[in-house]
Amino acid sequence: MKKIIFIITSIFISSCDLFTTRDAQPPEKPRSDYQTAFTPEILISNFINSLRDKDTENYLSCLSDPAFTDKIFAFLPSSEALAQFPALGNNWNKSNESQYMNNLKVKIPDELPITLILSNSSSSVHGDSITFVASYSLNVPLNETTIPTNYQGELIFELVRDSRFVWSIYFWQDIKRIDSPSWSELKGRFY
Numbered sequence: 001m002k003k004i005i006f007i008i009t010s011i012f013i014s015s016c017d018l019f020t021t022r023d024a025q026p027p028e029k030p031r032s033d034y035q036t037a038f039t040p041e042i043l044i045s046n047f048i049n050s051l052r053d054k055d056t057e058n059y060l061s062c063l064s065d066p067a068f069t070d071k072i073f074a075f076l077p078s079s080e081a082l083a084q085f086p087a088l089g090n091n092w093n094k095s096n097e098s099q100y101m102n103n104l105k106v107k108i109p110d111e112l113p114i115t116l117i118l119s120n121s122s123s124s125v126h127g128d129s130i131t132f133v134a135s136y137s138l139n140v141p142l143n144e145t146t147i148p149t150n151y152q153g154e155l156i157f158e159l160v161r162d163s164r165f166v167w168s169i170y171f172w173q174d175i176k177r178i179d180s181p182s183w184s185e186l187k188g189r190f191y
Helices: 002-016 040-052 056-061 079-084 094-105 183-190
Strands: 074-076 115-126 129-139 150-161 167-176
Touching (some): 040 115, 056 094, 094 183, 129 183, 150 183, 167 183
Antiparallel strands (some): 115 129, 150 167
């Protein structure tokens, strides 16, 4: 009887490939290089990377969270965009940013990144916050030919370190350049 049980068990184990390794399954989406923003530099890098990856969750993580700071995120659009897209002036907040980003992502081919280049940047410290100013050049490879793909201007970020010692953007002002559409116009089109 013991021989029969041994033979049946041996056949069962060998037929199941119980002890063979299998190939790892590919990840469902690429790994993010998002890091906890313990420095303003990491925050800005996260912001740029979240756009490149079209990752709404990481993008929103760069904006202040009222659970950890008394600073509520606000966006001040360029005056030209506000005249063209009045919705930008209605207390624009993180929820609006989420809707804009999600609407934008579906109009961009999966394999193409959003490219943000910041230049001429400077920052100044004000107690527990930092003002970050930079020129931006934003390339959005849209499927639509009627909407511009390049946006330029100046941005002003007010950064705050929250109760977790994590930096985030609590205020964003967009300033249009005369010769190019502004980021505010892109937000207005995709809100």
